[in-house]
Amino acid sequence: MPTQQTLFTPSTSVKHPNLTTSRLWIPKQVLFTPDALEEPFGQQIYERISTLGLPINILKSNRLTGLRGADERETYRNAKNTLAVVKAPPGAFRLQPIPPSADWQMNLAEGCPAHCQYCYLAGSLHGPPVTRVYANLPQMLANAAAYEQVGKVTTFEVSCYTDVIGIEHLTGSLAECVSYFGSRPDAQLRFVTKYDQVESLLELPHNGRTRARVSLNAELIARRLEGGTASVEARLQALRKLALSREQGGGEYPVGVVLAPIMPIIDWRVHYTDLLDRLADTLDFDCDLTVEFITHRFTAGSKEVLLGWYPNTSLDLDEFSRSQKRNKFGGVKYVYEPDEMKTLRSFFYAEWRKRFPRAPILYWT
Template sequence: MNAGLALDGKREAAPKLWRPRRVLVTPAALEWEHGRAILERASTLGSEIIELKSNRLTGLSGDNERQSYVNAKTTLAVVVAPPSKLRLQPIPPSADWRVDLAEGCPAHCQYCYLAGSLSGPPVTRVYANLPEILGNLEDYVGRGAVTSRSADRMHEGTTFEASCYTDPLGIEHLTGSLAATIAHFGSWQAPVKLRFTTKYDAVQPLLGIPHHRRTRIRFSVNAKPAARFEGGTAPVSARLNAMRLAALAGYRVGLTIAPIMPVENWREAYATLLEDAAAATRDVPDLDLSVELITHRFTPGSKTVLNGWYPGSDLDMDEQTRTLRTTKFNSVKYVYTSDVMKEMRGFFENAIGSTLPSARILYWT
């Protein structure tokens, strides 16, 4: 397969980049060179730049919940990460530590995992104090409890997850934060790895960075009947082609298959997805491919928020067909029943073993 061609042999269309209608910037963010550079990129794209008079975000609320959602989703806010963001939190089962370059996402996924997790309107906040964020990471090396202490994953070293509360590639053309972070890890002489997952395909600016294989780019993908819930993202075929380009550039890559749903004819649909992934990586030399398997779940709070954001959605969130689970934080979530989970897990483990035999399954959840 030619590196410049899509899976169907046609030339891949150029990635579609998000252009926020307006950009809010706080006085504190303007003090950072990185923050000012973000404004320059946004201005070049034609976004309206609004300099706030205080470090508090304003002007996001609308006349109703839907208008507030639209206002937030068309806005980028350039702010300074608060001190709490510099106190890193573990992020099992993905990585040792969560490092936030931003918070919020421009996509319109009807199952959005951020719904109910982040307070207020879903504005995308990007952090201007990137040098401070990166300079803070060294104190956490060797102190993790996920990969650092796992017999199966200890070879990854201390891992840092950069996509817990955002899709960093979806906003990279505006921030430049991801490229800077990859370069930081690439030059960092320590047993560390950077990880992020994305539903976008604009990887070209990252391909020439001297990453030294210390970054794993995972592409969040889904079967066609489930991918229809992912508005504002790159097509799955484009994501798989981007995974190919990243792997050819020497990056460790991964598939995050999520959220897995027992949709109609789900076995055939997910089998096709795995075959497409195999086609995208078939002739890549020195391929390092991981797979993470995440089933759909929701909380009472996230269901309420999502129903407000997407009132016409037919996403299945029927509590009567689910099992109620209590998390370690004493909150509750609804997951598939044990029979459904067992059946789907067995299918994926067998299908991945036969279709992507070199891939490592990191976890099922």
């Protein structure tokens, strides 16, 4: 099977890091729109940000302006250092299905403080990649109730457009969601993160109705491509805390691993074996665990945006070594060749089942 040539030099030695945590994201500016400040939840965020002593700018209108820099790089830097608290537009109340991850996606924010060079948001955000947090979250949660179906557990994914833990210290939005879904017997909240500040979630009344997942990758990939996030080790420890947490009168969080984006870098078997071994050492007790496997993919549009954001990336974005996958609207994604996919899939399924025979594999994509 061909291996990825553009990414990383050969190495069979896997260095384990110290337990360094993520740097907490501290935006250089926080913008509030007038509409956001009329919302009680927006005011709560305002209190939090004021307590933290961050520079606040209350805008005169509800439009975010003045974020463009002299070039693409400066615009990116300005945007990634900005948190904007806004009111979610009416479109955010029309939830979209998000198979195979969940029944519906519900976004509590759009934009992310991290700097992953393969970022899933590239090409899907409008304008500069500012992190926009929704001040009318309680209304959005009430709206989500209309999507629940009687007789089945309806799942809601809140991590499609942001890293919910990466911004939680500034917003409290995820805690609001976890507590809300704790009171919904026919629903499940799902989130995934590359950050590790989970302490504020440990005591919440989740009632087992939130599946808390961490996104993991081979050490080398995480170090080189996932800027601004927690180390793999810190994420593993966060997962352990969530799986062991004991809310009052309840139990531990159901947890999960999203292994993504899987890349056949040189010596990939060595690197991913090391990751799975470390995960097994971390979760050395019975817990409600699932896994999702997602291979790397990109589109022509996301490639263009990513190369604007990360012009020197070592990420493999070569269309000619990939297969094309079309969606029902005619859009093309570049995925690994079928034989390569098969080899990867067999490896991950076998290695997962060996270590976690009772933890379901939810999907491979």
